[in-house]
Amino acid sequence: MNTTELLALDAKHVWHPFTQMQGWIEDQPLIIERSEGNWLVDTDGKRWLDGISSLWVTVHGHRKAELDAALKQQLDKVAHCTLLGQANVPSIELAAKLAALTGLPRVFYSDSGSTSVEIAVKMAYQFWQLTGRTTKKRFVALKEAYHGDTIGSVSVGGMDLFHERFRDLLFPVERVGVDSLAEIEELFAAKHDELAGFVVEPLIQGAAGMLLQRPGWLKGLEALCRKYDVLLICDEVATGFGRTGKMFAVEHEGVKPDLMCVAKGLTGGYLPLAATLASERVYRAFLGRFDEAKTFFHGHTYTGNPLACAVALANLELFEREQTLEKMKQVEAVLAEGLAELARKSKRVREVRRRGLMIGVEIQREDGTAYEFGERMGFRVCLEARKHGVLLRPLGNVVVLMPPLSLTVDEAKLMLHALGDALTR
Template sequence: MTPAPAVLAGPALWPAQAHVPSVLGRQLVIERGQGCYIWTVDGKKLFDATAGLWHANIGHSRPELARAAADQMNKLETYHIFGRFVNDQALDLAERLAALSPISDSKVILNSGGSDAIDVACKLARRHWQREGRTTKTVILSRQYAYHGLHAFGTSIGGLDFNREGYGTESLVPETARIPLHDLEATAAIISEIGADNIAALVTEPVQGTGGVHPPREGYLNGLAELCKANDILLILDEVITGFGRTGTMFAAERFGITPDLLTFAKGVTSGYAPLGGVLVSPRIWQPFYLDDAATPIFRHGATYAGHATAAAVAMANLDILEREGLVERVKDLECQLEEALQDIASRRPSVSEVRVYGLLAGIALDDRYDAVAVTDLLIDRGFVVRPLRGNTLQLSPPFVTTDDELLALVGAIDDTLAEQEQR
């Protein structure tokens, strides 16, 4: 079939994660932001209830971060951290992150984002077992509906089937498998079937994001950690969304009381002001690569912008704001208000089948008679950006600087929109 002329004449930019013919001609071109709001080029003001892609934690256009970037660029934009070389900003940021880490005595691998971090963590897990001489331990497990980015490893371990389809094989990187969303007994059976001696690691989000905002059931993550420990499987916690306060603690690992072997982060480390991500690595993993011996192996990680000096300086300024303004603690207050307000809607609206809230993350699952995509479009017309996710779910993840009144206005707009839909 030949593309329509309007599609052929569209912008040069290929839109991400989009059915292209459906979005061309309907794209919202964002030109500026301030606090919790963004503006389109034609002047429409929108409350950013998704914080971009879960990342604008301190709000948009904070001058402190612009100054941090400019000051650093005027001194040194960046220098790589390969071999003997390192830059002072990467060193300082790594020390600060290690001090915040839920993993004691961790080392920090820096890169450019969450997908990078997942690739590095999965490679490091497999490298660990090869170095240990347990060469059969190669399989990476992940959960149903999981999202871990779209690099090769992230695509391969994704629990959203549509992200893995169309590449000629079931898994771009071989030797991956999925476990159920919440079922520990079924997970234990899968581990037994594959064989623990064949499994390198299990990757999980503490609270699933793109899969529909699924907090874990009571005791689930602790049980998963125990299964990993009992079967000598590395636990990789994907905190790309939840890290740096999104669940009301600096890392969700603290709130759930678990200690992973590896922890990936991105988004909230800079609040999206610069592309930066990384991996926190436990001593069990890093120490053998630090031995003072000619036979000590090298872990071949690193990219041009790993430890980018300007990105690191921006991250430091972002962390300063989180601490100075008490924004992680603020998330706890907003969580309580959001939970109460959304449960009230759920109790009154037949259009809502379930509400899931954890920290400043919320999913509103709609009854199948109502379309989440259509509802998000109507909310944009009202001045609010929410996002449709798998499971006919509306995603909410507003910035930490959201006021009580703004939160109530968001919930009120959702309530009014659903009420109109129910009357049709």
């Protein structure tokens, strides 16, 4: 089928996520057919620089030889077998690796960021039930939080645009801002007997529009969680696997969560895999005789899928072999400098918010006022950037730059040029 035929069929049958399908074709969707390194190739053979790492996942780029090979090798052994009541080789090796990297020894697999958060919330809830503190049932989360799209992860989320419509289905959550630890301490002091856990994206709230936390805030939150015995649940779905310049964002502040959620970059963008990592304290609470029913009754069909675990393991090995975190510093510096210059020169840049290669450029009118939601200016800027062969995606008025960590300096310069020109247009 040619592109026109494929597009017509897509419009007829595929319901795209986070997408207003009325107007889908006018939004000029691309159909991707192939990929090479940091580039995607569409059905017309046109190459596109993947400036959002295919939704924040392809940390080492596409068609990475080592990842392709790991997947093929595993295919020759077994593609899938269940983790319910049995084990498989790659899931064991990967769990050991994740434990070594995070200091959290117990690994519970699932298949998306949303499920990893859903699981963390259920684990925290059950933990207190099992340890006799049965009033500790409520969760605390940040304003504007985004933790995924299942009902539990939507409950701890706080983005009205996405979540308000489902309010009646959601469980109530205590909502706090990031400005003041005093406000959080007040809440903890008054209600710690009711609080099971605090769910937070460490350092930077991605989908909220790349909102930065001030240095030391996370460490302060950890201290409060310890003081009042509230479990600290860090959602590293977006920040994990090098995105912020360290393997995990919590490392910047030496924070050790009780539960940690990882997904997205775990397999380098090859297969859907997630994990909820737990401390020994949390894990031990679930141990007991069979008839005590302390078991964590949760599990997805593809939990611990061997193909996904094998490619994740190879992806983690690449971080070491290629010195990914060291190498990305150069590109980070180029983007930081280029974006600072863009912000100085263009009144259309309200703010650049960046942590490592996790970047949001908030745009505004030249007179400093904000664009209305319905103007879709973020989207229109991204559409302009496509004229330079660069794929970006907005979050409202924030243009997101989340390139592969393997981005080259020349590619970084192309991204800067495309964004600058798009803003002018």
